[in-house]
Amino acid sequence: MVTPFAGTAIGVPLTSATTSWVRRFRPKPDAATRLVCFPHAGGSASYYLPVARGVPASVDVLAIQYPGRQDRRHEPGIDDIERLADLVTAELADWRDRPLALFGHSMGAMVGYEVARRLERDGTTPAALIASGRRAPSRHRETSVHRLDDHGLRAELARLSGTGSELLDDVDMLNMILPATRCDYRAVESYRHRPGPPLRSPVLALVGDQDTEVTVTEAEAWRDHTTGAFELRVFPGGHFYLNEHAATVLELITRRLT
Structure with a gap:
C-alpha cells in the first residue's frame, strides 16, 4: 500500500541533494523517464518522497526544492513564477538525456x-x-492571501488541509513555514498568463470535486493549453485530494509514463 503524499518535512533526509534545486531521494540511473515534481505553495521537495518510493524502476523522480524552506530556509524566496521557471529550467539542462515528464500540485502546476x-x-x-x-x-482569479497576517495565513493553511496540524500548532515550526508560504502565495497571486503557442506535450489535469481553489470547469480549461492529448480526472475530495488518493494518483502517473 502506497503511503499518502508526505506534506511535511519532519524526518526526511536531505542528503539526496543533487544540486541546491534538485532532490533525488531514490536514484534510478537506468530509468527510461525522469519525473520532475514541483511543490505547492509553502511545500517542499520532501512532499514527493512517497512518489519516489512508489513509482517503478523505469521512472526516476527529481523533486524541486524552492529557496526559502528546509535546507534552503536561509535563502530569500522567489515571489515570481516566471523567474522560478527560468531558474528551474536552467537546472534541468543536465537532465535532458532522458525524456522529462512534469508533475506539479497547485502552485507547482503553474511552475x-x-x-x-x-x-x-x-x-x-x-x-x-x-x-x-x-x-x-x-x-x-483575484485573491490576496499573501496580504493576510500570520493568523490569517495559518487559518488558510488549516482550511486547505495541506499542512499537518502538528506543524500549525508548533510555534517554532510555524515561524519557519510562514515566510516561504507568504512568498509563494505572492508569486501565485501576481502571476498573469502570457499568451503564446500552446504546448505540444500531452496534459493530464487532476482535480478534487470539492476543491474550493479550482472548479472542474477551470481544470477542464487546461485542454486549451496543448495541441497534444488531454485528459481530465476528477477525484472525491478537496484541494489536497491526492493525500487520500495517493495510490490511484501514482498508478495514473505510472501508466502515463510507462
Whole structure:
C-alpha cells in the first residue's frame, strides 16, 4: 500500500541533494523517464518522497526544492513564477538525456507549465505535463492571501488541509513555514498568463470535486493549453485530494509514463 503524499518535512533526509534545486531521494540511473515534481505553495521537495518510493524502476523522480524552506530556509524566496521557471529550467539542462515528464500540485502546476513552455521553446517537448489542483493558466482569479497576517495565513493553511496540524500548532515550526508560504502565495497571486503557442506535450489535469481553489470547469480549461492529448480526472475530495488518493494518483502517473 502506497503511503499518502508526505506534506511535511519532519524526518526526511536531505542528503539526496543533487544540486541546491534538485532532490533525488531514490536514484534510478537506468530509468527510461525522469519525473520532475514541483511543490505547492509553502511545500517542499520532501512532499514527493512517497512518489519516489512508489513509482517503478523505469521512472526516476527529481523533486524541486524552492529557496526559502528546509535546507534552503536561509535563502530569500522567489515571489515570481516566471523567474522560478527560468531558474528551474536552467537546472534541468543536465537532465535532458532522458525524456522529462512534469508533475506539479497547485502552485507547482503553474511552475511546471512555465517550465514546459521554456523546454519546448528550447527544443525539448516534455513527455507529459500533469497539472494537479490548479485551474488552467488562462483562468485567473483575484485573491490576496499573501496580504493576510500570520493568523490569517495559518487559518488558510488549516482550511486547505495541506499542512499537518502538528506543524500549525508548533510555534517554532510555524515561524519557519510562514515566510516561504507568504512568498509563494505572492508569486501565485501576481502571476498573469502570457499568451503564446500552446504546448505540444500531452496534459493530464487532476482535480478534487470539492476543491474550493479550482472548479472542474477551470481544470477542464487546461485542454486549451496543448495541441497534444488531454485528459481530465476528477477525484472525491478537496484541494489536497491526492493525500487520500495517493495510490490511484501514482498508478495514473505510472501508466502515463510507462
